[in-house]
Amino acid sequence: MSDLRSPLARARGLGSAHDGLHHWWAQRVTAVALVPLVVWFAVSLVMLSGAEYGAVRAWISSSLAMVLLTLTIVVGLHHAQLGMQVVIEDYVARDGLKLACIVAMRFLAVVAGLGAIVAILRIGFGG
Amino acid sequence: MSAAHRPVNRPLSPHLQIYKPQLTSVLSILHRATGIALSVGVLYLVAWVVFASASASTYASFQGFNASILGRICLGGWLFCLYYHLANGIRHLFWDAGYGFDLKDAYRSGWLVVAVSLIATALSWVVGLRLV
Numbered sequence A: 001m002s003d004l005r006s007p008l009a010r011a012r013g014l015g016s017a018h019d020g021l022h023h024w025w026a027q028r029v030t031a032v033a034l035v036p037l038v039v040w041f042a043v044s045l046v047m048l049s050g051a052e053y054g055a056v057r058a059w060i061s062s063s064l065a066m067v068l069l070t071l072t073i074v075v076g077l078h079h080a081q082l083g084m085q086v087v088i089e090d091y092v093a094r095d096g097l098k099l100a101c102i103v104a105m106r107f108l109a110v111v112a113g114l115g116a117i118v119a120i121l122r123i124g125f126g127g
Numbered sequence B: 001m002s003a004a005h006r007p008v009n010r011p012l013s014p015h016l017q018i019y020k021p022q023l024t025s026v027l028s029i030l031h032r033a034t035g036i037a038l039s040v041g042v043l044y045l046v047a048w049v050v051f052a053s054a055s056a057s058t059y060a061s062f063q064g065f066n067a068s069i070l071g072r073i074c075l076g077g078w079l080f081c082l083y084y085h086l087a088n089g090i091r092h093l094f095w096d097a098g099y100g101f102d103l104k105d106a107y108r109s110g111w112l113v114v115a116v117s118l119i120a121t122a123l124s125w126v127v128g129l130r131l132v
């Protein structure tokens, strides 16, 4: 196979985005963490389906659900953010627009994550 | 010309349109499509806990959509995306660890992913969502 990198790039050993290995690795680590989390979440969701306000809040306020639901959402958002970055990089050609999309998408992920944490804590600790 | 300035002989990516769809290529693009759908779904999950932290009447309006037939179809579709992406994601992780690259293995694991995600989806639909 022909070498895909120029000699200088090979000497630097950083890849095209200069932090590709870290991104790749984080995508894998979050994927492994999500395997048990989403199985737990899917089973819970199916069992909860059709549940009313009180039952949903009672479920969220158990210590186990508070911890696992927070993890599912935070790790899920992090993995989604890493994945969507690659999707945007593939389909948005113009540099400025590409950067704007990635930054906006990251802001959304952070706001959503904090919103979820506050909501879960409010349900769990009353308010 | 010094070695550093010689143009690099990179391969061109193939044009997808000239290929007949194959199990492997269809599953590959499905991984991306389900990843995007799941990302939207996680935002909906966030909305769900935020509504649950509000008043009972606010939650009821949100829950009204979830319980509707359209809401249940969305949830059922999202669960299929989750099972598919989960099963195929594990397939990806095996590849990353260096296993399952033979064409025969890639097809076998591919069909396994299809079977697992369809069975899990059917179970969820029948047991929980009562869609069927």
Ligand code: HEM
Pocket (backbone or CB within 6 Å): A027, A028, A031, A032, A034, A035, A038, A076, A077, A079, A080, A082, A083, A084, A086, A087, B031, B032, B033, B034, B035, B036, B038, B039, B040, B042, B085, B086, B087, B088, B089, B090, B092, B093
């Ligand atoms: C909250 C749930 C999840 C969301 C929102 C999500 C989202 C995404 C997105 C948007 C991508 C990028 C797709 C692409 O570049 O084509 C991706 C890739 C990936 N996901 Fe997920 N995912 C979730 C759960 C999981 C789970 C449970 C696994 C389990 C193994 C997993 C494994 C992977 C892997 C291995 C990749 C990289 C695929 C590649 O390099 O082409 N994901 N995910």
